[in-house]
Amino acid sequence: MIRQVLTYLLLVAAISLPLMGCEGGLEPPPPEPEPIGAISGTVIYTGEWPPSSELRELIFVPLLFTPTDFSQILGEFLRGTLRSSDRLQSFVDSEEFFVGELENGVYVYNIIANQFGPNALADWRPLGVYDENDGLITIRGDTVEVTVYVDFNNLPPFPPVQ
Amino acid sequence: MAKSALIISLFCSFLMLAISVSTTDAQQNGASIEGVVKHQTGETLPGVHISLPDIQRGTSTNADGAFRIQNIPAGEHTLRVSMVGFQTHNQTIVLEAGQNLSLSIQLNPITLQSGELVVTASRRSQLIGKVSVSMNTITPAEINSRNITSLDQALDYVPGVQVLGNSVNIRGSSGFAYGVGSRVLLLVDGVPLMGPDQGGMDFDGLPLTQTRQIEVLKSPGSALYGGGALGGVINLITNDFSKEPETTLRFFGGVYEPVRFDEWKESWDGASDYRPIRGLLFGRSHQVGSRFGYWISGKLIDNSGYLQNNTTEGAELYTKLGWNIGQNIDFSLYTGARRNRNYQFLYWNGLRDPLRPGQIELGGDSATGSNRGLSDRLTILPVFTHNVNETVQYTIKGRLFGVAFRPIDREGNVRPSDRHNVGVRYGGEAQVNIQPTDNFILTAGGSFDENYVRSDVFVGEDSLMVRNQPEGALFLQGEYSWNNRLTTTAGFRYDAYQIHTLETATQFSPKFSASLSITDYLTARTSLGKGFRVPSVAERFFNNQDFFPLVSNLALQPETSTGYEAGFTYMNLIGSNISIKAELTGFWNEYRRLVEPTFIAERGAFQFINLTEARIRGAEASLSFSTVDQRHHLNAAYTLLDPQDLELNQPLVYRSRHLLQTSARSHVRNWLEAGIDFRAASAPERVDSDFSLFVNDAEVFPAVYVTDARLRFMWNQPVRGLDFSATLIARNLFDYYYVERPAIFGPPRNFQVVVEFRF
Numbered sequence: 031m032i033r034q035v036l037t038y039l040l041l042v043a044a045i046s047l048p049l050m051g052c053e054g055g056l057e058p059p060p061p062e063p064e065p066i067g068a069i070s071g072t073v074i075y076t077g078e079w080p081p082s083s084e085l086r087e088l089i090f091v092p093l094l095f096t097p098t099d100f101s102q103i104l105g106e107f108l109r110g111t112l113r114s115s116d117r118l119q120s121f122v123d124s125e126e127f128f129v130g131e132l133e134n135g136v137y138v139y140n141i142i143a144n145q146f147g148p149n150a151l152a153d154w155r156p157l158g159v160y161d162e163n164d165g166l167i168t169i170r171g172d173t174v175e176v177t178v179y180v181d182f183n184n185l186p187p188f189p190p191v192q
Numbered sequence: 193m194a195k196s197a198l199i200i201s202l203f204c205s206f207l208m209l210a211i212s213v214s215t216t217d218a219q220q221n222g223a224s225i226e227g228v229v230k231h232q233t234g235e236t237l238p239g240v241h242i243s244l245p246d247i248q249r250g251t252s253t254n255a256d257g258a259f260r261i262q263n264i265p266a267g268e269h270t271l272r273v274s275m276v277g278f279q280t281h282n283q284t285i286v287l288e289a290g291q292n293l294s295l296s297i298q299l300n301p302i303t304l305q306s307g308e309l310v311v312t313a314s315r316r317s318q319l320i321g322k323v324s325v326s327m328n329t330i331t332p333a334e335i336n337s338r339n340i341t342s343l344d345q346a347l348d349y350v351p352g353v354q355v356l357g358n359s360v361n362i363r364g365s366s367g368f369a370y371g372v373g374s375r376v377l378l379l380v381d382g383v384p385l386m387g388p389d390q391g392g393m394d395f396d397g398l399p400l401t402q403t404r405q406i407e408v409l410k411s412p413g414s415a416l417y418g419g420g421a422l423g424g425v426i427n428l429i430t431n432d433f434s435k436e437p438e439t440t441l442r443f444f445g446g447v448y449e450p451v452r453f454d455e456w457k458e459s460w461d462g463a464s465d466y467r468p469i470r471g472l473l474f475g476r477s478h479q480v481g482s483r484f485g486y487w488i489s490g491k492l493i494d495n496s497g498y499l500q501n502n503t504t505e506g507a508e509l510y511t512k513l514g515w516n517i518g519q520n521i522d523f524s525l526y527t528g529a530r531r532n533r534n535y536q537f538l539y540w541n542g543l544r545d546p547l548r549p550g551q552i553e554l555g556g557d558s559a560t561g562s563n564r565g566l567s568d569r570l571t572i573l574p575v576f577t578h579n580v581n582e583t584v585q586y587t588i589k590g591r592l593f594g595v596a597f598r599p600i601d602r603e604g605n606v607r608p609s610d611r612h613n614v615g616v617r618y619g620g621e622a623q624v625n626i627q628p629t630d631n632f633i634l635t636a637g638g639s640f641d642e643n644y645v646r647s648d649v650f651v652g653e654d655s656l657m658v659r660n661q662p663e664g665a666l667f668l669q670g671e672y673s674w675n676n677r678l679t680t681t682a683g684f685r686y687d688a689y690q691i692h693t694l695e696t697a698t699q700f701s702p703k704f705s706a707s708l709s710i711t712d713y714l715t716a717r718t719s720l721g722k723g724f725r726v727p728s729v730a731e732r733f734f735n736n737q738d739f740f741p742l743v744s745n746l747a748l749q750p751e752t753s754t755g756y757e758a759g760f761t762y763m764n765l766i767g768s769n770i771s772i773k774a775e776l777t778g779f780w781n782e783y784r785r786l787v788e789p790t791f792i793a794e795r796g797a798f799q800f801i802n803l804t805e806a807r808i809r810g811a812e813a814s815l816s817f818s819t820v821d822q823r824h825h826l827n828a829a830y831t832l833l834d835p836q837d838l839e840l841n842q843p844l845v846y847r848s849r850h851l852l853q854t855s856a857r858s859h860v861r862n863w864l865e866a867g868i869d870f871r872a873a874s875a876p877e878r879v880d881s882d883f884s885l886f887v888n889d890a891e892v893f894p895a896v897y898v899t900d901a902r903l904r905f906m907w908n909q910p911v912r913g914l915d916f917s918a919t920l921i922a923r924n925l926f927d928y929y930y931v932e933r934p935a936i937f938g939p940p941r942n943f944q945v946v947v948e949f950r951f
Contacts, residue, residue, distance in 0.1 A: 055894055056929035056937070058455040059543055 064171030066131050071175060073142055073158065074124045077182030080146070082120065087145035088157075090115040090127045090178065092137040092167060098189050104151060118142070137167040139190065142180050159186045222263035223287035227295030229257050229273060235309065237299060239322045240275045241676040251630040252673055254582065255317055259630065266291075273297050274676070274712055275319065301771075310407050311382065311429065316625055316635060324681060324705035324717040326352075326757060326777050326812070330406040337857065337867055337904060339444055339921055339946045341471065341493065343378075343395040343406070347426070348898075350408050351814050351829030351853055354873055356846060357933030358392060362410050363779060364808040364835040365423020365753070367846035368880070368933050369789055372730045373800070375751075377413065377420035379427040381526065383573050383591050386420055388615035388643040391728025393426075394595075397530045397569050399489035399510035401440045401475030402431040411779065412723025412755040415685045415703035418639070418665050422723040422753045422783075430526065433485030433514055434477040439951050445470040446944030448498035452927065456547055460500045463547050469495040469944070485514040498939055500548045501562035502537035506530065510571075520579035528571035533600070536563045539935035542888030546937040552741075552886045563599070566606065570594040586624040591641075593617045615645040615729070619663075631673040635683070638666045645729045659729045663689040669703070680706045689726050697750065699724045713764040723753040727787055731800040741797035741886075748787060749802050755781040759812075765820070773816045780809040788845075791882035798882070806844055808835045823859040828852075845880045846893070846934070848873040865904040872897045883934055890935040898938075899925045919946040 147153025158180030236257025243250035358371035413421035477487035619641030669683025705719035759777030
């Protein structure tokens with residue numbers, strides 16, 4: 031009796047199991063990446079540093095867009111959506127930095143920004159632009175490591191050349 | 193127009209009658225034989241070949257299994273009684289001049305199927321081996337063994353048939369259309385029972401304990417049954433009355449197993465529970481004396497569902513009363529009443545959260561993916577039958593089918609009051625079967641139906657809340673047996689129906705079929721038929737955003753189909769103990785003006801529109817083995833479909849290319865039956881991307897691989913007059929996850945225990 035039952039079970043299982051093995055059926059999609067990530071980087075300086083009076087602020091700023099004028103960056107700052115590193119040191123050859131809580135996305139304009147004048151809303155310039163990987167930093171819930179070079183003898187233009 | 197159809201009908205009737213009468217043998221003196229041929233179960237067998245080979249005379253049994261051959265020369269003759277699928281019966285008879293010999297002959301089937309009688313293919317009783325179109329039957333043994341509690345569960349095991357939520361798809365005829373506008377016609381004892389409002393099927397409302405069999409016709413059937421039979425016909429045949437009083441009580445209870453992915457359980461506590469289902473089926477049948485009979489069939493069900501907001505509480509009661517008014521005059525009255533309190537799940541919240549209903553934002557409004565409501569159905573089917581004599585029988589049937597849907601709130605109150613639907617379909621039909629000679633049968637008749645719908649949601653742009661859709665039809669069919677081998681059938685149906693206000697449309701649906709017994713074991717068959725379907729009230733007038741953005745289309749036209757098929761059936765014995773039945777069928781169906789729900793960007797909503805012309809061709813092969821004692825069965829069927837949208841030159845949406853069904857059933861011991869079923873459907877090559885504009889992951893539609901298994905313990909007569917059985921059923925044994933229809937998760941593994949008492 032058991033043999034008969036097993037025979038039937040095996041017969042249908044012989045058909046069903048290989049077919050079921052072809053595809054696993056529904057399952058939850060792969061987990062979405064964390065909604066935020068981070069950039070960990072190193073800035074390397076070459077050339078002669080400007081006078082300390084022009085080094086009122088020095089930070090790394092990643093942007094999801096390429097600005098055509100400074101007011102766009104200011105807008106991000108005023109909305110509270112601008113993320114940046116802590117203040118960087120001056121007159122050093124290199125330094126590591128970190129920007130956390132970055133929303134996922136492709137950051138297309140990533141700069142070492144310097145406030146060179148007294149007007150905190152206007153007196154800003156880029157000292158160096160991240161230019162590896164076509165200048166793009168892609169955040170997908172992870173921490174991306176980058177290196178940014180600053181050449182005080184060859185500062186990048188602003189607005190950037192499209 | 194109807195008048196001209198009537199004239200054509202009468203002319204054809206007389207023409208065919210004249211042809212058949214002219215073939216009748218002239219009366220001569222001599223001996224005669226007459227008799228009845230019966231199945232070993234006692235049922236009479238129509239269409240059996242009776243021959244006297246030595247004098248080259250022969251005939252066939254009529255619908256009552258009776259035959260008569262006159263003017264036989266006196267002397268010794270060999271009588272040969274044969275039928276595809278039965279062991280040939282040879283008998284030597286000796287006749288004297290003027291003698292009238294009366295015989296009763298029993299034929300033994302070589303397979304279980306060969307003795308099956310079906311009625312759907314020709315509107316009259318036929319042996320399935322004589323049917324010239326593709327048909328399958330579902331027997332009470334299968335229904336009971338699997339504890340089938342609704343029609344869709346039964347259809348899962350029919351070759352070439354798929355059930356997508358509340359749509360039945362026969363050989364690719366239907367995709368997914370939100371449960372409205374079925375392209376398969378549901379009949380109960382030959383009477384259409386399609387919802388007057390949505391044109392859909394009610395899977396629940398059927399007397400399962402009093403079902404003799406369910407017949408599935410797998411090709412267009414409008415030539416016999418009119419609108420709706422575009423892709424096929426499902427006919428539930430109810431039981432005759434039991435000679436001895438018989439009562440059935442079947443209790444069942446079980447649980448849905450929690451899904452195995454934690455992520456799916458996070459948003460709904462119920463997903464971690466074993467969700468119960470329980471119910472009771474009951475029935476009683478009795479022929480009281482010689483003139484009265486009755487049966488009742490009922491169901492109580494409480495299903496907590498495996499999805500959030502997907503519960504069913506229902507009660508159903510069906511009765512059939514029979515009265516033998518006089519000699520050969522019968523009257524029966526079938527009634528059914530059902531009430532369901534449903535919380536219906538409409539679409540999920542995406543593949544990350546498939547067990548909970550979704551939510552659609554519609555420009556400020558929001559629609560929800562579940563629907564709570566009270567659904568009532570009432571069915572009354574009176575039937576009057578008169579066998580005037582051996583050759584003429586007529587039947588008059590009436591029908592009343594009412595549906596009502598009312599939304600209810602969480603407390604169970606009917607609310608809101610402005611979202612009600614009431615639909616009534618009523619009408620009748622008359623049919624006459626005439627068998628003027630042994631080899632010719634004529635079937636003719638007419639029907640009239642009215643659909644009345646009063647709805648707060650099927651309002652349409654004309655703002656009318658009441659819809660009427662009258663339909664009338666005439667049909668005629670002639671079946672002629674040219675000899676013991678070849679039978680041809682031809683017929684047509686002429687339908688007239690009102691599609692909008694005072695606009696009337698007509699449809700002519702011809703059919704032709706032939707079956708040829710090549711040998712005693714092999715039959716070839718071919719058929720051609722047309723089908724059509726008038727769009728339902730819901731498809732034309734639904735204008736609502738409660739659950740989905742949907743706008744009406746008053747210009748919607750009927751869809752039509754033309755189906756061709758040819759096939760072979762082989763039935764024989766392997767050795768002396770195993771019977772085999774093999775079928776191979778090729779089919780080619782063309783569809784015009786298929787109605788599909790489509791997103792109309794400028795309306796920002798879905799609308800049913802006449803979208804496309806399509807061609808579905810394919811092949812179906814089935815093979816079944818059973819032991820002659822019927823203790824062991826093994827079946828396998830494969831269907832290959834090529835469903836093409838001829839306008840887009842792409843596959844039709846929601847059609848699987850490959851369907852496979854296998855099953856095995858065995859009486860391992862007298863007290864133990866084991867069964868296992870497997871069904872597979874490949875993933876559709878194309879799905880409706882419009883749906884996923886609103887519902888997350890609605891385009892996800894994997895292949896289906898479902899295995900069910902059961903063990904049934906039987907204990908006959910533990911006390912006098914009582915049969916007892918207990919069945920353990922595991923459905924979706926391997927816990928394979930699939931979608932039942934777009935954006936609805938299919939049932940996970942679930943278990944049931946069924947206890948049945950018959951006394």
